[in-house]
Amino acid sequence: MKATVLHGARDIRLDDVPHPVLSTGGDAIVRVVAACVCGSDLWPYRGITPTTEPKRIGHEFVGIVEEVGADVAKIRVGDFVIAPFYDCDMTCANCLNGVSTSCLNGGWWGADDRSGAFADAGQGEFVRVPHADGSLVATPGQPDDALVPSLLALSDVMGTGHHAAVSAGVTAGSSVVVVGDGAVGLCAIIAAKRLGATRIVAMSRHADRQALAVEFGATDVVAERGAEGIERIKAMFDGIGADCVLECVGTQESMDQAIRSARPGGMVGYVGVPNGGAELPIRLLFGTNVGVNGGVASVRNYIEELLPEVLAGTLNPGRVFDLELPLSEVAEAYAAMDERRAVKVLLRP
C-alpha cells in the first residue's frame, strides 16, 4: 500500500509500505477515507525536530473498517469510523478519568504499540488500529461525504480546541481570548462559543483567518501582539484582562501572551505543543492567581459529545480545511501549510 514517509527536512514522500496485518485480536484494519496534515507535523517537516531515519507520519484519519480481530466486540467491518490522534483502550484508569492521551495501554500512530506490533500512521491507505473498540468511534450509518471534513476534525483539531476551552473553564458568560489562528485556534473559537462565552477575542493578523474566526463566533479581533496586544486585551476587559485565555500555538511568546492577557484569578487553557526553552513563570502566576491547565488533548473522550452536532450539521469544524488534495500530492500539502498558503489540508487516498 501507499503511505506517507518523512525522510528528512522538507523531504516527504508517498512510499510503498507493507499492507497492515491483524496481530493482537483487539485490533482492526481501517481503509483511510480522509486524512490531513497537522500543524505539529510541520515541526519534523521543517527539521526543527530532526528526522534520523525515514518515519511514517500523520495522526488524523477517518475511514471504513476492513477487518477486525477476534476480540473486537463493538466495531464492525464496514463501519465508518473516526480515530483520535492516538490509540487508547478506554478501559484503563486514565481513560476512565477522561484522560485517554495518558492511556496505560495505548500508543501513537506510526510507532510500535505495546504488543510490539506496528501501528500505521494516518497519512496512508490503511491503518492497523491496536485497540479498535477503544480508539474508534463508529458513526450511525454511512455519513454523507460532505460531512467528512468535520468528522475528520474530530480526530484532532476540534477536540483539541474544545480541550483548551474546557481546561480554561469556559462557561456561560465567560470572556475569552484565543491566542493562535491556526486550525486549533479557530476550533477553540467554535468551542468557546458553543460553551456559552459571550465575548471571544481572536488574536490574528491574517485577513482570511480573521474572517473565519468571526464566522465561528469571535466578537473581536486583535491583530497586535506582545506588550501592545496585552494592553489592548486589558483595555477591553476592565483594565484587568479576560476570564479565560486559550493558548493554541505552543511558543514561549504565545504562552507569555496568554498568561498576561488573563485577568487575576483567570485561567489559561493550553494545547499548543510546547516548543522553546521557557518553563512557566511561577512567581507571576502566584502573584496574579492565573492558573494554567491543559496539555495533550484527550480528544477521544470528547468525540461522543461532539459527534451528534457534526452529524446534525450544527457544528462545522471542517470549515478549517481550505485545501483538499489527493494523497499522491502529499508533498504539496505539506508545502502549502509550511508556506502558509493553506490553514489545513485534507488528503484523500
Place this chain on the structure above:
Amino acid sequence: MKATVLHGARDIRLDDVPHPVLSTGGDAIVRVVAACVCGSDLWPYRGITPTTEPKRIGHEFVGIVEEVGADVAKIRVGDFVIAPFYDCDMTCANCLNGVSTSCLNGGWWGADDRSGAFADAGQGEFVRVPHADGSLVATPGQPDDALVPSLLALSDVMGTGHHAAVSAGVTAGSSVVVVGDGAVGLCAIIAAKRLGATRIVAMSRHADRQALAVEFGATDVVAERGAEGIERIKAMFDGIGADCVLECVGTQESMDQAIRSARPGGMVGYVGVPNGGAELPIRLLFGTNVGVNGGVASVRNYIEELLPEVLAGTLNPGRVFDLELPLSEVAEAYAAMDERRAVKVLLRP
C-alpha cells in the same frame, strides 16, 4: 505604642513606634486582640529575604475597632473584626471577581498604602486599616475568647488552606494529597475534608503534626519524600496518583513532589510562596495534563463563608496554634517557630 520590628536576620524586637492616626476617611484604627507569626515571616527572619532597614512585620490579626474615618459605613467602633493578611476595598473589579489579593486599591500591612499613609503591620498594639469597610469583617457581637485562635486563623492560614483546596478543584469524592504539614498544610486538610474529599493523604514526618493531620481529617499519612514519596502516593491511587494535590510549602522540591503526585488530568492547588529558582515544567505538565492553579490566597473573599462555622464551633483551625505568648515575647515566638518547637505561635498584646 509597641510594635514588632525586624532589624536584621534573627534580630526581632518590640519597639516603640508612633500611634496610628486616621488620615483618609475610609480607614479605621484597630486595637489588636491577637496576632501571630506566619511561616512566610521566617523568610526575612532567617535572612533568606534580606532586611536592608528596620521593618514592621506581621500580617495576621484580629481586634477591636477603636476609631473609624468619616467615610466608613459598615464597620463601627467597638466591633470585633478579622483582618485578612492584606488590605483591600472589596469594590474593585478584582475583588468582585473573588481575587481581593489583586485589589486595585489595596496594599500590604507594614507598608505605605496607595494614599501614601502608612498601614501598620499586625504584630503590634494598633493597626491603621486603610480600607476598613473592605478589609474588615465584624463578628456578630463579641466572640467568646476561646474562639479567638480560630477567628485569627481566618486572617490567613485557614483561608489559604481553603484556597489551595478550591484552586485544586477539591469536591465530593476527591482523592487529595497535601504537601506540607505546617499551619497552612494542616488547614488545607480541614478544607479538603470540609469540601467532601473521601481520601486525604498528609505528607508529614513529624509525629505531632501527623496526629493533628489525622484529627483534622487525614485518612493516610506518608512520611517519605521525593521519588519514594511519589511512588507511595501512586501506589495508593491506582498506580496513577491523586485527583488533587495541595502544595503548601513553596520550595522547588515540594512543587515537584506535588506535580508528580497528581494523576494525569489532576490539579495542583498551590499556595506556598515560591522560593527557589525553578519555574514550572511545562513539558511534564503538558504531557500529563496536570494543571497548576492557585497563588496568593484571597482569604478576604472566604471569610463570610467560613466564619459561621467557626462561630458555631464546627470549624476549629485555631488548633494549629500550639504556643501562645505575650507580644512582649515576640522574639521567643519567632525562635520557637524557626527552631520548629512550635507549629504556629499566637501573640497577645
